Amino acid sequence: MALRVYNTMSARKEEFTPVEEGKVRLYVCGITAYDYCHIGHARANVVFDVISRYFKWLGYDVNYVRNFTDIDDKIINRANELGMDSRELAEKFMTAFDEDMRALNCDSPTNQPKATENIDQIIDLIEGLIAKGLAYESEGDVYYAVRGFPGYLKLSKRNMDEMIAGARIAPGEQKKDPMDFALWKAAKPGEPQWNSPWGAGRPGWHIECSAMSMRYLGESIDIHGGGKDLIFPHHENEIAQSEGATGKPFARYWMHNGFVNVDQEKMSKSLGNFFTVREILEKYDPEVLRFFILSVHYRSPIDFSEKNLEDARHGLIRFYEALKLVEELAAVSESESSADSISDEDEKAWEPAANMLDNFREAMNDDINTALALGNLFEAVRAVNRVVAEKKGEGNPEWLKRLKEFHSRMLDVGRVLGLFQSSPEAWLNSMKTSGLEEAGLSVERIEALIEERKAARKDKDFARADAIRDELAEKGIVLLDSPQGTTWKKK
RNA sequence: GGCCCCGUCGCCAAGUGGUAAGGCAGAGGUCUGCAAAACCUCCAUCACCCGUUCGAAUCGGGUCGGGGCCUCCA
Structure with a gap:
């Protein structure tokens, strides 16, 4: 059977055929670097890591691009709260992200471009959209005129008029239509900024992915991936930007992973059930976490619990x-x-x-x-x-x-x-030694007890032998007798 | 309000038209001084109702229950 993947665009499984034979162009939306990554990020990245590895295993030449969003409102706000330079803040969390991915045994993508290193490409793309009449400048901001792109909402399958009721215009935004979204934002005093034809400013939320995907993978790619939550508005906007600019199909297959729930509830900061990868790895082996993630199909929700x-x-x-x-x-x-x-x-x-x-x-x-x-x-x-x-x-x-x-x-x-x-x-060994201290035990103590029990068994003092085993069992240690002697493990 | 998804053994989880994988937990057995590990055996008709079909967990309709998106989010 040939490889089939579920395509969010068609809402069905389709046989995979790449743009270019033998090659896979894969783009996955990366993190916004303003905090440590959480288990939801872990899932998305483990899933796409496996997808990328599987294509390689099948013999494809994989070009896997995953971006860093290192300039954004959230980064600026967080940096201000902490009294830090926003660039420094982004650097810190990008480094942390790389560490976490390494811990989870995720291979590095082929390229990991940063938004701030692609400002020229972003500006070019925006200029192209303005030239085509798909974007307009407004007091230093540039917006995408969504009504001008016929395929808008084809991925998320929504209805524009119905959405407008709930849409809101943030203060300071000068949109012609409430559904329009920002491509470029004029800088406020003191904010990070780059020069542009529309004055000093920075890129909007979605344009960077279009620019980087095009730069590193070409105008049409095979797979665009990310979490389900990115379908709208992020991926919808990317399609409008990319296809609006090139007139060509942006991605052949859209793959989206499901959410992580915690104890049956959606993980979110407001619920306080938010776990970073680092917190989890303090308690659990990274391979166990990876195994757990892969034990559920990537599109299904996964319930994280002890x-x-x-x-x-x-x-x-x-x-x-x-x-x-x-x-x-x-x-x-x-x-x-x-x-x-x-x-x-x-x-x-x-x-x-x-x-x-x-x-x-x-x-x-x-x-x-x-x-x-x-x-x-x-x-x-x-x-x-x-x-x-x-x-x-x-x-x-x-x-x-x-x-x-x-x-x-x-x-x-x-x-x-x-x-x-x-x-x-070594792995099984690390399993048994982790958490010993909390139980008030040490390897030496356990081995001493095993020696004592060995002597007792030799003397046929099984009462004493069993007492030692029960004592250890209470602390979660199981003894294993074999002809070669006695070993032990954690329950 | 609009759009969408889900409901499979105690728990987790595959299966999307041909008669229910697997893991964890549990019961009995082999092994063992007794255990553990491993192995063997056992353990579900798929929320409910009505349809379509030779045949449905799988398709259609309805009911109940859970969840998501529509606002930054993997």
């Missing part, structure tokens, strides 16, 4: 336990090859693992269904665990080869998802 994150953590542990098991078996079995090939009946047991790549591709081809893809991977894990548990074909070369195949395929699809790349041993 319980759901904890479930995700257990799920990821299952994957790493399996990888660890396979690595250990592969290492031990290296030298002892015996027996012949695998039996026909065992062939069936291996099936989910053998079909991993096909199943993965099929799930991802259906509008990047990462939730299904992960479900399929869980099945492959179970198949492998089962084969190992039943000791079928243990030690024979074919068996070993398949274990290794499973392992390399896990890492292969894991690279697309941005998961499973840590050393299982």
Whole structure:
């Protein structure tokens, strides 16, 4: 099955065919740099990171552009509140954003342009729109005359007249029509400003994306992405600007990710249920957060809660336990090859693992269904665990080869998802040691107790042995006995 | 008021015409001194009603419930 993606414009899944064969031009709206990024940003960027990686995995040459909005009312206001220079403020949060993305294992886009580095392109674009009669200057501001663009609202499928009732004109705006929006804003004294044909000022909210998309990707691109909340007005305005200026289709596919809710409610500052990525990463492993995000289809709402994150953590542990098991078996079995090939009946047991790549591709081809893809991977894990548990074909070369195949395929699809790349041993270790202090424990203390219990068990003093285990269990530590000795993990 | 989305097992979540993936939790079993992990087995007819169809969780209409956008927002 060919790759199909849901296109907001047509409101259906469409087969993906790029503007230019073998290449993908992808533009995703980035952040306005006036605060730390939150879990909603994390979701959007993880989702498009996976989309970009998947296209690469399919062999496309991907040009992924994600902008920074580093000049905007919100930045100016926040800088004023803090008594900071607005440029400094923007720098600080752009750096923080990059750090957060790195923590979440998001690859850097091909280009990460900033609005302030594209002022000339923005001015050119606005001049072009004025020349075409689609924009007009008004007391140092420039507005887009929305009535002049026939396709306006085609993405959000709204009705202009019905919207006007609710529209409002902000003080100081000199619009001819309430639906018009600002392309350029005259600077107030003391505000950051650039010279323009209309006097000193700065770009409006939407024009930068049109300018940067065109500069870095061309007049027509393949995919334009962002959160659902950007459909109106941001993306609608981008279409008006870009298509108004070029007369060409702006983007072939519009992809929008769903919202993040917190405990069933929309995350918002007014509700006080607002989490930054940094806050979450203090408590949770970044890979767990990433896994959680990918466990839901990108267009569905996702509910962020302790319980759901904890479930995700257990799920990821299952994957790493399996990888660890396979690595250990592969290492031990290296030298002892015996027996012949695998039996026909065992062939069936291996099936989910053998079909991993096909199943993965099929799930991802259906509008990047990462939730299904992960479900399929869980099945492959179970198949492998089962084969190992039943000791079928243990030690024979074919068996070993398949274990290794499973392992390399896990890492292969894991690279697309941005998961499973840590050393299982180290990752599982970090899982068990995090949060020990809060429980009033240390690794040394636990190991001392294990030693004591070992002695007790040797003396068949099981009462004492169990008491030690129960004591640790109360603090969330589980002991695991094996022929090689006793290890432990966090519940 | 306008536009739009959703309602699948205790929780999370795939599935959008062919007879319900997966994870977490839970029950029983194998293993174990006892446990844990792993494995095996078990655990839903898809909010409700009425239609279309040989056949519907999937299509249409209605009811109830939840949510979003229309203002900066991923």
